[in-house]
Amino acid sequence: MRIHPVIGEGTKMDMGDALPGDEAGRLEEALATVVGDLDPELRSRYAFQVILVPGGGGPYVGLSDGKYWSGGTALWGGDEGSALLSVAEGLQECLMEVCRVVWPECPRHRFGLHARGSREGVVWACEGPRPHVVAPVGALPQPSRRLGGRS
Numbered sequence: 361m362r363i364h365p366v367i368g369e370g371t372k373m374d375m376g377d378a379l380p381g382d383e384a385g386r387l388e389e390a391l392a393t394v395v396g397d398l399d400p401e402l403r404s405r406y407a408f409q410v411i412l413v414p415g416g417g418g419p420y421v422g423l424s425d426g427k428y429w430s431g432g433t434a435l436w437g438g439d440e441g442s443a444l445l446s447v448a449e450g451l452q453e454c455l456m457e458v459c460r461v462v463w464p465e466c467p468r469h470r471f472g473l474h475a476r477g478s479r480e481g482v483v484w485a486c487e488g489p490r491p492h493v494v495a496p497v498g499a500l501p502q503p504s505r506r507l508g509g510r511s
């Protein structure tokens with residue numbers, strides 16, 4: 361039986377507790393990188409952290425007050441690329457399910473972007489009718505700096 365995902369409350373990841381230190385560090389670093397891609401407005405409104413769920417589960421990307429979404433895929437920081445990819449997806453899921461915010465959007469087409477692993481590393485990709493890569497995760501242009509913002 362699949363448990364219906366809920367918004368739960370977890371606690372801040374205790375370094376070196378449930379995760380090996382290097383994996384925890386990679387996840388924290390990846391989170392800082394992906395949060396850097398957030399629009400300034402979102403960054404000022406929400407603070408994020410890597411969350412562990414009491415009784416096991418996660419880690420997930422959650423909010424600073426401990427809220428997270430239990431339907432998300434658990435983060436995996438076995439290597440830098442995996443950490444970045446899973447944290448990008450986790451942050452997106454947390455924003456979508458807990459904050460009801462669709463982020464990020466393609467600056468040209470307004471479709472939601474998806475984090476993808478590629479030869480160039482982890483990128484934000486637009487999967488509209490004409491799929492294209494928008495930017496590497498960690499280097500997403502901010503709205504004010506976006507070119508061609510007219511739709």
Ligand SMILES: [Zn+2]
Pocket residue numbers: 466467468469470471486487488492
């Ligand atoms: Zn696009």
